[in-house]
Amino acid sequence: MTFRARLVGAALAGTLAAGASALAGASAASAQAEPCVQRIAVVNNAAFVMSFSVQASNGLETANTDTYPINQSRTIDLTTTALPVSADVRPVVDAVAGATRTPSSFVSYCENGQTATYSVTGTTYDYSVTLIG
Template structure:
């Protein structure tokens, strides 16, 4: 009987060790981007007219802003898009007559009233889209 108990304990210990090893080797889910915001604002501080589109990591996009000139801002409320809460997004800017550029970093969509602000600086073919807040 003692031998059977010993074997059973060894089998259980082995199974437990395998379960622990399996859970440790599983890849961690990617962290949600910070900050978590409801709205994205893009300030045009560049020398051209631009529009921008909220874009998810998957490449999914919502409707773009209108074209707007220097010293103006456009805000898109992500609650009016098809994105679900928790989706990481960043602006994809289109310079009229120029190139397209992605925002420097992602933010995560949360229905919380907060706004992330990006600024666009540079010229039609050489510009950046940088998150300020």
């Protein structure tokens, strides 16, 4: 094998390795929940007073917000919590004198200024929490 052939082969191997590394990084990043947000807002469109906390998929959870009635919302800025950046998170909603519910969908925590908004609808024991934006 000539020197030039070895040089081209080495360059090609380096390019392939870099491509594989980038692809592996993209796969790891795509494993995060979407969207990636800094704040979680929950709008109370339900027939009860409620509060919420934010729970990470690893079980860590923030303190609850204060309680608030229908047609109001509260927001938790995740930078003020102990939750780790890139954690998959979702709200845990507590209806006063009612049930506790979590949505099925997670979002990822990124320090980017974006907000995920969830809507709560229903009654104290029969309600849903839905990601709306």
